[in-house]
Amino acid sequence: MTSIFPEFTISDQNLDRQKELVLEQIQSNRETIKKLLKIKNKTYQNFVKPYQLIHVKLTILFSPISHLNYVKNSEKTQKVYSELLPVLTEYYTELGQSRQLYEAFKEIYQKEKDSLNQEQKKVLEDAIRDFELSGVNLRDEKREKVKQINIKLSQLQNSFAQNLLNATDSYEMIVEDFEDVKELPPTELESAKLERDGKTVYRFTLHQPSYIAYMTYGSNRVKREEIYRAYVTRAPENDKILEEILSLRYQKAKLLGFNNYAELSLATKMAKSPQQVIDFLKNLADKSKPQAEKEYNQLNSFAKKLGLEGDLQAYDFAYYSEKMKKQMFDVNDEDFRPYFEKNRVVEGLFQFLNRLFKLEFEKVDVPVWHPSVSVYHIYRKGKLIGRIYLDLESREGKKDGAWMDEWVVHHEDEKGRIISPVAFIVANFSPSSKDIPSLLRPYDVETLFHEMGHALHHLLSEVKEPFVSGISGVEWDAVEFPSQFLEKFAYEPSVLKTFAYHYKTDQPIPDEMVKKLKSSKNFLSALSMVRQIEFSLFDILIHLDNYTSDDVQKILDQVREEVSVIKPPPYNKFQWSFSHIFAGGYAAGYYSYKWAEVLSADAYFMFIDNGIYNDEIAESFYSNILSKGGSMPADELFRRFAGREPDINALLRLSGIKTGGQ
Template sequence: MQNPLLQKWSLPPFSKIKLEHMLIAIEATLKHCYSIIDQINNEKNFPTWDNTCQVFEEINDDLYSIFGIIEHLHAVKNSKPLRKIYQKSLILISNYHNFIYQNKILYKRFLLLKNSVNCYNMLNIAQKKVLNNVLDNFKLSGIDLLEKEKILYKKIYKDIINYENIYENNVMDSTKSWKKLILDKKLLSGLSSDTINQIELQAKKINEKGWLLTLDTQIYHQIINNCDNERLRKEIYYFYSIRASDEKLNDSKWNNSKIIIKIISLRHKLSQLTGFQSYAERSLSKKMIKNVTVATNFLYELAKKSKEKAKKEVNELLKFCRNRYSSQIKFLHPWNFYYFSEKRKKYMYGLNDEEYRPYFQEKYVIQGFFEILYRIYGIFIQEKKVETWNNDIRFFQVFDKKNKIGGFYLDLYTRKNKRNGAWMNECISMMRKKDMSVKKPIAYVVCNFSKPMIGKKSLLNHHEIITLFHELGHAFHHILTKIEISSISGIKNVPWDVVELPSQIMEYWCWEPEVLKLISKHYKTGKSLPDSFICNLIKSKNYNSALFILRQVELSLFDLLIHNTFIPDNINQVIELFENIKKEITILPIPSWTRFMHSFTHIFSGGYGAGYYSYLWSNMLAANAYARFVKEGIFNRKTGEDFIKNFLQKGGSENPKTMLEKFIGKTPNINQMLKYYGII
């Protein structure tokens, strides 16, 4: 039986891939990788790009293309057998990673190429970047360690991967485990008819009458924002906030308390073993901000400049609640804050987010997004029928003026065995092989919107549109690359605190009147969003914006501090650290039983460890970049082409600070972001 993962394919043959193919493909590809590494090590000729770097890039690209499919299916089509395969694959690849980056002979070949002035100067900018990245990876992986220290490094590295995987699985299982069947429809007062229909359908799927609530993101936000029943809001907030934790009403088998301590401790040990004072220092060594103090100062400056407006936002909401609901309200619990915020938002701006939904048909939002890309970048998108992992998945090809340049899968709807949240990931990275064939970049774009009822149109609210634009922004950073070396093409090896810029900047178009007209078409009348609706929506852009900034600062500081000087012995110390940050930063009260860190997958299993601040930093960069679009025209083709030329197409090949300053024309500053959020 042929293994489809080991055959040549331009797109993954999803319909042919079986579980039994996966581990065999990883093992076979790794066997080939080890063999090629031996060939590189035994090469008699002086190291060159072609006989060393190119060969190294190609085998790694082959390996991670196959593993990427397994990783993707693990996220969107999760199952116990697939978890075992994924876990085994992680261990095998971590062994390979340690083998290559602790291989002295291989290291010396790369170092010899770097130290040969004539040979090094013959490399282009992208090739030099790849060579320097590889040498950095050798250093970060302990190439200079003593043999017994290398053995310790390998064990720690493997343990970190294992615990991160356990952490993520615990969050997913804990999230999917909670369900509440509602038998009295009156308890659901305040919810839209679409939401009520969705949760009724969920109940029918398990052969129950009534309405089934879950902790899936879409359902959770609908309840917490719109349900009139305070007891129900508090209950769902409670169970969402204690997922995978030690809180008494939770299932202990998914408790991440000890896992968190393990991850923090192991990351610290690994960092110190490789010459860093802390994991935060190690993490920032590969980011745009190189210094922990600079990162924390940035966060404290944001907090300082946002705090007065945040206090005003809370006081205005309290005043609204006391005037319209009860004069006895002294403070707002989180499950009441979100609910009353929506009430006040509607009072101030005429409509809440759900009432915009009829105007935003998924079909026309996507078409509008494609039109925006054409106007800005001159690119075309066409849908194509291809093999996928689910019938709801769509695939699109991307063309420039002359050629097909890439494509992306679009997976929009929540499913039973699909991870919560929204993300973009690489399916295929751009790579020119030695035979001169070129692999075109392909991306996965994944969201968790509610699937429309049979015969109904898929309608999005404005928040979901922002999410979709954000993830598509990542995808086109990946697709528009001109770098033909896999490890630095698209989003690869772009510093984490910069990689969010192309996604953040796409969010800004969601608030432009012309864009709102372009992407809207009422599902009954066919009319675009009225001017009065657009005006009110734009007015609401900075509603509670300072509170949003403070919350992001709070999470970012927790992440940096937990990975810097703080080494906890137990989960209570982690909770205490967060309590101290809350006292310093937070305006709104957060219950002591909240265990957000137990499901903070971004930093404990998602690559953002000691890097969550990246969202705020990238947002600051995006605000400065978008200011040029505003000045020259949000659909100005020349500005768009300059953005591609100076940033998007370069992938991880150049210094991001230099690239951005060339596009922006100056050093990015924090005030541009604060102006965008209406804080100054």
Template sequence: MQPFNFKYYSNMTITNPLLLQNPIEKIDQIVPSYVEPAISQILSENLTEIEQIVKQPDLNWQNFMLALEKLENKLSKAWSPVSHLNSVCNSNELREAYDKALGLLTDYSTKLGQHKGLYKATKGLYDSRSELQLTDVQAHILKDSLLGYKLSGIDLEPEAQKEYAEIQNRLAQLTSKFEQNLMDATMSWKKLLDKPEALSGLPETELSMLAASAEAQGKKGYLITLEIPSYIAIMTYADDRELREEVYSAYVTRASETGPDNGKFDNSEVMVELLALKKAKAKLLGFKNYAELSLESKMAESPEKVVAFLEQLNSAAHSQAVRELEELKAFTKKLGLDELKSWDVAYYSEKLKQQNYQISQSEIRPYFLVDKVIQGLFELTEHHFNVSFRQTEQVAVWHQDVKHFQLLRNDQVIAEFYLDLYARPHKRGGAWMNDYQGRFKIDDTLTQIPIAYLTCNFAAPSKNKPALLTHDEVVTLFHEFGHGIHHMLTQVDELSASGIANVPWDAVELPSQFMENFCYQPDVINRLSQHYETGEPLPKDKLDKLIAAKNFQSAMMMARQIEFSLFDMKIHLSEPLSSGQIQQVIDDIRQQVAVMQPPEFNRFQHSFSHIFAGGYSAGYYSYKWAEVLSADAFSLFEEEGVMNKAAGEKFLKNILEKGGSAEPMDLFVAFRGREPSIEPLLRHSGIQS
């Protein structure tokens, strides 16, 4: 599979797609040279129109907020394909264009956030919400907009506002640099093996994947990379301990001062500067630290409450995590391993899991044919949320493997999404959902439908075998699809609060983690599974073992997530840190919560893009908090039946359709009839409270 061929399209003479009404329709014709002039033109036009909007007399929702949303809609639809292509079809030319445009967008965002006329008009509308007969949703949007102005420095003196703008611009540059370094470091390491004997222990499916990877790059043999499917295959199944150590060492030192790249793509100073700038930004805005600033727009009340929540989880899980590790160590000693190392954990855990449950991810992979999993996912969604799906062919895509679907209700298209499932060079690792456009009632005759991108990094099909998923990958697909239906099934008409827009960061994971729960229900698994050769569903004995093994080492996994969450919160509570001090923070937290201490050379933080290049800075705890919400939400389905349509409709009406139109706690209480409890999460995880 080849990356997007920008050079081919650069020879074409077409209108700049980014200036069209729907740039996504020409996404295969967007080239780097189009990006900066198009974004610059739109920003200039927007600023001119904004000045006219704020000068109008008798402002109301239609002539002010609706007008602003139309400008934002045009801009976001132009930028979204560029940002997406930068993640899935990266190139040096696109990077350069992306970074230039990102600087323009950052300046623009800062100008709007500090625009006195916009702030005054927004406050005027909010204060007059009763007289103007604004809806509760519109009032909620205005209230959150006012908070946004506060966090953008609207009250700062001119010199401080200038400093704020400089900080914002530099933060944008650094977050992009962090992700670029990580992508380059991931792509730079490869290992080609000639014979399958060197990969003893790998199941046939994993061997085929590595052979296909080599073939895709014009080589013979088996190509190991640091892309997730390849990394997991080696760490889980390779009998060769030295090979596991080599791959582990390369993976955990990516984008650091050590490892096989010898610091070529080092994120050390990027992290240091990011943290220092975030601290400076928080101080400018009157906060003690960046953690306080981050939580100002989230559900959690304070950093102290977040730390207390994480420590509560750690208290509940730690002793069980210790027992799980001791069980693993005892097992490995029987097999002759004197000392368990980090590159041994996945390998021997898989063998222990086999011993205890006689089930492995590789063993059940042949039953999770990707097309069948998608079909089952669609059927579940249709059953609970009253929609249907239709695949379309005649649409522009950025890679031959990308598929496009429409969601319909009563034969009307209500949303669309693109599905990009497979790992490949020049594509960012991980899995995510992002939006091209949100639901938006533009006028009485026209409502724009939501369109989403759903992206994963699974092993691609080979010549002799279709794409097959592990059960863990099935869970990942359901997770991202949960984000997708949150975005696509909204019934909010205002762009600023439809779908995932305006949803606090520590609530946005609720629908995604909620959907994961279905992956362990027998009725659902039977809909998802079909052996790619025999057509048989997952046999009952394997199904029972899969469900029984659900909570295998769950406390160890929880301890790991608590480690990441505490690290994130602590570094954003601290004074500016050096690279060595950042390392010391994670080392100290590991001593507190981790049950398996990694080697000294581990540089996990250098690839922690969620907090250094994504939106989870001082917010990674959101995953565990959302697990509390999602486990409690799913407990209604456990009480009333996994396929209970009334429960599905209740989740649709109170959570999915509401988007960011109200406080998430109010939405949860409306759905569940009470505030959330931690007990369902501990029960689902097999942890005794």
């Protein structure tokens, strides 16, 4: 049987050809759109459907280039990606500002809205709204200004991300004294060890596994601050870039008739106004901060008993909290890693999804961009649903963090055939070596579950219209709902038992360890909560006006004063590396993590309180949330699933935060 999926055969060698294909598709799309606009009697079927499908083709061609630039970054990928970005941005901005297209969509909507199905109506409603948000109703010179702003923003955001990657790749801290690394677990010690000038030294970088290892186990406080300082002052050139990004966003919002960029951002989200977001965050902060302060005082006292001079600083937090967690719960992340071998965790996650949603995973041998990547086909009730690529290990030239990206969206093509979706999951877990496989921390396991939640939202769609299928058309502050929902099961004893086996002895994880992990889940949870609120509040506030980089620093300082409990040192320039909002899609939307977590915590407790493997609830979640994509507003889908409005108290219950700090 011939494959129904595109194959990943893109590499540095054929990137130029792939770039040509993208440019050819853009040209072909322009010609097709001209023909579509000439149709006398435009309908959904003869106009909107083909319009969507030509853009699916463009995404299928461009996605591998952007993907490769993130997972196997090179001068070649940077060059090709940077050359295509302004071309694509100009193309999409031109479309968004096309009066003819706008009028065609409006005309079809007015004429056919009573006969269209829900998916088709949502495509048209979203499109009409997006045309208006692109400046379609502006005068020519203002429309051109918005277009130029979009192109410039795409270039600046790419520069921000590239500066961060270059800064991360270029730094190393060499530790010569074994005393300074003596507390590191054997696997981390082995990863850091190398021979230089005939002696053994230990090398640490700003890549997540290496950085976290020293911050958590590095016994030399001076060295901890040294690598911390490097981490929080990465890419100083981004200071000017973020100022320019904020200025352009503000200008764009004003041109489009909004008071500020936060209002423009929220026009496509569940939250109705910046003030509603600010109130939501401050309400959470008020309920969380008293407990966060108690947690800090407890940790500070603990650190002083161990000999810490002065008060606990930001660069001490991971080190002492790991020790305190060990003492309170007799739990240490390193104790768990031998039980969390990467491949076994993946298989266990698949088994869990099989029990929960009746999904089956089959490993397939297809072309990949790196030997550590694995690929699976997903089936449900004997039917092939989609394909997923897992690229989970850290390496040079790979962007930090973890994410899910879509390559092909589930949709119906022009011949009425269903096209199966394809997704990528990328993470930066400790790499395997010839002696030791990739071993995960508990947090890494959560991360894998989280990204799989995103992937399922994309892959399990049953929506036929590509513009509202999978995560397309889903409000940004609801996008995290399925991912956060799934991650909450990572520590459930019945789930852990499916994959937690010692990689050497094959012995299952002891019940006592599972109990400890579960009981320690909310360790310092209020401190974690206020940290996320700090980021979210900072993000929404800096998008309320046209702020300079100095203003941004002042706002960050004010937010920290109001919300933070562990105050970072003055040199901390967190904003230089806040790629979620300056290089990703979270601008004036970082609050979405907490907003969506209300939905996910509420849904999670519906399962926990009624038995995890409750087929009726699972089927409702599958059919109302996972398979509906963006075909309906998220709040309506939640009500269909839960039968009521979401409850904010579910989030506090999940985090073990008692209201008012009681």
